[in-house]
Amino acid sequence: MSSVLDVVLSSAFLAAVLRIATPYLLAAFGGLVAERAGISNIALEGQMLSAACTGALVAGYSGSVALGAVSGVAVATLLGVLLAALRLELGADAIIAGIGLNLLASGGTAYAVYSLLDDKGGTSGLKSGSLPSITLPGVENVPVLGDALSGQNLVTWLAFLAAPFVAWLFYRTRFGFHLRAVGEMPDAAESVGIAVRRVQYTGLALSGALAGLAGVFLSMGYVSFFVRDMTAGRGFIALAAVFLGGLRPWGVFLAALGFGAAEALAVQLGTLDVPPQLVSTIPYVMTLVALALYAWRRKRRGRAVPAAASL
Amino acid sequence: MTTTPMTAIETEDRRQYRATRRRDFAVDLSMALATILAALAIGFLVMLATGNDPVRAYEVMLTGPLERSFRVGRWLEDATTLTLLGLSVAIPFRARQISLGAESQVYAGALAAATVAIFVPLPPVVAVIVPMAAAAAAGAGMGLVPGAMKARLGANEIVATLMLNAIVVRVYDYLVNGPLKASGSSAVHSESIQQDSALTPLSDWFGVPLGRANIGFGVMLLTAAALWLLINRTPLGYRIRMTGANPDFAAYGGIRVPRVIEWSFVIGGAVAGLAGAHLVQGVYGRLEPGLAGSLAFEGIVVALLARNNPLVVVIAGLFYSYLRAGGDIMEQQTDVGTEIVVVIQAVIVLLVTAQALPNLLKRRIARRQVGVR
Amino acid sequence: DDSGASSSGKPRIKLVLNGGLGDKSFFDSAYAGLKKAEKDLGYDLKVVELGSDRTKWEPGFEDAASADDYDILAAGTFDVTDYIGKLAPEFPDKKFWVFDAPVDYSGKNGACSNKCENVYSVTFKQNEGGYLAGFLAEKLVAAKALKGAESLKKVGVMGGVKIPLIEDFVVGFTSGFQAAGGKKSDVLVQYVGGDKPFGDPAKGKEISTAMYGQGAALVWPVAGLSGLGTFESAVSAERYAFGVDSDQYQTLTDQAQKNTVVTSILKNVGNALYKAAQDDQKDTLKYGTVSTVGLAEDAVGYVNDDHFKELVPEKIRTELQEAADKVRSGSVTVPSAL
Amino acid sequence: MMNEPWGKDGPAVAARQVTKTYANGVRAVRSVDLEVPPGEIRAVVGENGAGKSTLMKMFYGLEQPSAGAILVGGRTRVLRGPASAIALGVGMVHQNLMLVPSFTVAQNVVLGVEPGRRGLVDPKAAVETTARLAEESGLTVDPRARVEEVSVGMRQRTEILKALHRKARVLILDEPTAVLTPQETEDLFAAVRRLRDGGMTVLFISHKLREVLEISDKVSVMRAGSLVGTVATADATERSLASMMVGRDLSLDVERSPARPTETTLRVRSLGYEAPTGQWLHGLDFDVAAGEIVGVAGIEGNGQSELAEILAGLRRPGTGTVHLDGTDTAGLDVAGHRGAGIGYVPEDRLYNGAALDASIADNLVVDRHDRPPLARRGVLYPGAVRAHAEELIDEYAIRTPDPSVPVRALSGGNLQKVIVARELSAGPRLLIASQVTRGVDIGAMRFMYERLVAARDAGAAVLLISADLTELLALSDRLLVLKDGRLVARFDDTTGLTEKRVGLYMLGVEEHDRDQLTAGLDTLTAGPEDLGETT
């Protein structure tokens, strides 16, 4: 047991937590922005995937990592706008449209990679490079934390900046006010002349961009190539973090970070002689327990709202 | 004044209201078809753009599933599972509970059905029913967890169900690879179920090969009808509907909302459990890893497509399964690759709930009538 | 219509995959072998990908088998043996090749009612490849031959999922490692698992990183595309890796990553299928039987290229060669998980 | 923004041959011609569902006319949404409040026109602006409180402040006074007059004809979607307006025979309650007998809602006991309370009074859906539900084409009738009626008064809670006054009682002593059989 403790307190473990949490954080913030704008973004997974694919392909062909990253984020942004358009212009159900976009991204990326590279697996045959890692000067000298922080990818830093950014956006800016009003009471927002649709489009675009950044991290930071369906369900974990975090920026931050930590722990415990499938349930069991405990505590503190109203 | 006699205007209103309702229904129906056609047209363009022969591809996709009897069987078998899973989420959806838990429930159901059907010797007929009941019970139990967490603690059901899916799928995987794995087999699956527990294949009844389709199809139809009756013809159904419409109103009216929420999860879970039983007793005859494929997720599409109306879920399930089957046949018989098949299915899913067209048409009709008078 | 009878009169092979191409593993390898057969031997090749959704497999095979657009249907993995066992008797005029798993020729459970006399199965002794990998790994760490990792004693194996086929690699590895004098506890074994066990390179990288962190001098990924993450983490950890299934020194594009690859343990499904194609043309392919191929048949082996020679001292290379010969000759039997 | 060109002269707002048909076929407004010159306060009156709100929504761009033209500032305008109306200087206070619940009062007031620079919001400036505005207009609010936690009255005041804040040239007030106290209404009227004198045009909708006569310059009357006429306020009386509205003469007086109370139905002793948010209750003692209407007066937010919800079983009391016909209601859930014979007309019909997207028929059976004749042996009979609805629609004159119409499509007054119909038809032993006539037209109001009195005479105990003192004085046989969660006054005879006098108690200027408050109550603590439990 003490070895587990050693592992958990090591800087390598902390570094792993930061890495693993990066896509969760970004995608979860994407989900949060969309949810607060009143349109559930189930398409996080597809947006990540498209961004990952576009990023690797563009970087590979153009030789510019930056261009690749920007194109990846741009494609995911467009998918966010597309989701908003399907919902707002065509009146499609947001959840179904999101599922449809995920399917589209899965098929579309596979097709793009196959027709460009004649490889059904991914872009590993194309040299596309990674976004730079950043070491703040002097940060290595901080004990434990220093080693964990130094050399983290640019996107990881961005992911951690996303929390204060989204909090600032929501609670300090005019746009954030309008976004929250639109998501909570579209009629009220409309009645004061807020361009509800425009706010929702913008929110979904931002949501897509954040998810896109998460995707770009997967194919241009975590590893340096794209693999078919490489998001592997991360978009849905991010979605869970959105709700687990109570739809609040710092709550979502903690939830996504918690997922990162739990998964890092599962990875570290993976070599123990326990069936691997059972070890890999750790993050989810922990989440479920945390969810129950949190809800129980909140209930005990006596909320006025009945349970059913918290939908 | 107590009762005012009905004025001319009121009579007119009433007539017009009824006419509008009739018209809206007709418009809804024809527009549903029109949206599907529009989606197919976009798929057509996708195929043209990717250098495929769309006419041939569509011919194969749309007629393929009916061409051979075993393909019909494959369609019905797939639709059975898919519809049951669609129904299983439609019920909590009616109570406005966003349950994504069909996956955990179907695997729990499959495990329970298989455990009974493999290990417990039972007389004929009972051997079919008991595993199904066990599956329904296991699914219901798996539904009760997020249901109770939501109802009693207010814990978000989306998170709870997503987490439970992840856990159950992994535990299932462990069991199929470990304790329940058929001994002496290198392939990963359980022992086969006892002969008596198998759901009778439809082939036996119709005398033509119908693949793995079995009387589970009938069970599915009965389940849908029963759920429709439950929702529309029972007090519990009323409570579910009102809880979904406005939980505060329901609570004010004396409905114990937490109970209703739990029931909606439990009933949904039981139905998903039945889907698991269908997979084990009708389709595979044993446990296999990942046996539900992506059906649990696609059940959500089917439920939403049908606006959570149990009878419509059957139609939506048959429709969606037909697309799945047609897409696979298209990939086998034409040069259209799997990726493009997925893209076309995606386009159909994206557009199939678009309501803009029907609404536009309705508005146009309404406006024309104003103009006439 | 799906007759499409070969106008050229060439024998038609239909490769039906319960998964998809691009796995950088046995499906790709099978495809490559059959592609070669198409080119060199005059076959027609068609590929059907059924995807990873298991609900579609059995109907997919049924459809594939009942169409009249092939002469030989090739399919692989344990998951398909039951399907082929049922379909082969229904289509006695067609031939079936099953790779990586045998159909049940005994005809139990209703399958193979014609004793599967039109089915040729070929299986691989991946445990022998694992044995060599484990043997080499222990020799390398024992001799402190790996630059920058001299102080380390441990090695890692990263599997995709814990299924018998993958465990066969692992069991072989562990026995090879012990045969060379290593301790079993120095072999770290971990599985990727999750939603995409063979397609999540990010998770693969994370697990490899953890293994290097726990003191592994080298990691051998047996996890398809997830394994690609291993080479990336090997670069940042400045450690080593083995490739699997195909020569990964060749397929990787990044020089730094190439440099981490000591060798690749080959399991040559493609070669075996190519050979089957050759034999079939000569009418010498033994239908109704399973042929099990391993080191002796050159269906399993390791890459012995310049890079390998550069990294591995002469002495160890010789010892590895000797170990391989012993397995070949049968004087050493490698335990199996199958 | 507000500098869009206005015509030099001509009406400030006008409708020309405007018709509106909703998507479901309901024709709410029929060929209406209406002109309001600048600087006029124009009242619009009409029965529930006459189309007043619909017409106003078209002026504000929330609905688009199906035919005809809307004029603002003398010119024909195409208003695609509120934004275009706001740009033209139109402001509106909506009948159904349009506030963001999780925002504070101040945030709601400034929403859309937030103070601050470069895209940021200055929260302090928002609070200051709101506080200043509240002071100027006499509409007191707590700028920092979250809207979901404040009383309906404060929400209404917030909504008005929101419109005032925008400095509109045309201000539409759709029933702004329904939940205001008389004093607040006074203050609002003063503010409105000031604005009118500054050149603003005001469109004012109310069912309280007395207010209409007090504030407006002219009155337009609508009936069944059409405009039936416009009269100068000086020439109008309540009676004349009422008969224009309904198309025939209508008596406005409530005839109420003296009450004949019998035995005690509701017995409340030492009731205390600690509300998580909102008003606490302290040691309430009172009785309500069968056959009497007991009014509860008080300024909104002094514990009326809490009291009503405790009695209805929606909240659990902290201390004390509640007995209904001698049975302790502690431990009963809502269904138990209903089963014991308690009916409740909730104050906020949109929050929990109805399920807006459910049909009228379904809304009418929530408390009886599992009983014969609607359900038998676990089977619900939709035919019976429909027949039940048709009966009540008929009896309560609910204006709707069909029982399957979702209640969302009903006008406010008709929605209120659905709720009252449901609660009264249950034949309650105790009816708690909270703001029963809020937003209800005078015909319906009279009708509900009659119903309440009839229920009383049939032996029900009625606890009437209202912000409308006129209503309370007109209906109550006895009157209680709540202030800060305490009973401060009890009038056992309401004849001759004036609004002014009651107002003194509501404001806390005067207070009855404890003896008067508890005179004649049998046991002052809990009932003897419950003593053990409460200590």
Ligand SMILES: Nc1ncnc2c1ncn2[C@@H]1O[C@H](COP(=O)(O)OP(=O)(O)OP(=O)(O)O)[C@@H](O)[C@H]1O
């Ligand atoms: N969104 C809607 N969809 C369909 N019908 C509606 C809608 N809103 C209102 N109606 C109908 O239009 C008619 C007029 O409603 P409106 O709200 O304008 O009445 P009102 O005069 O404001 O009544 P009240 O005094 O009760 O507020 C009513 O019959 C109502 O049922």
Ligand SMILES: Nc1ncnc2c1ncn2[C@@H]1O[C@H](COP(=O)(O)OP(=O)(O)OP(=O)(O)O)[C@@H](O)[C@H]1O
């Ligand atoms: N008012 C209520 N609110 C919530 N749940 C309830 C309510 N009444 C009963 N239930 C529960 O719902 C479930 C199904 O109810 P029940 O078996 O009573 O249905 P039923 O017999 O078909 O209906 P009823 O007896 O009301 O006609 C039971 O667990 C029951 O306890």
Ligand SMILES: [Mg+2]
């Ligand atoms: Mg109105």
Ligand SMILES: [Mg+2]
């Ligand atoms: Mg009952």
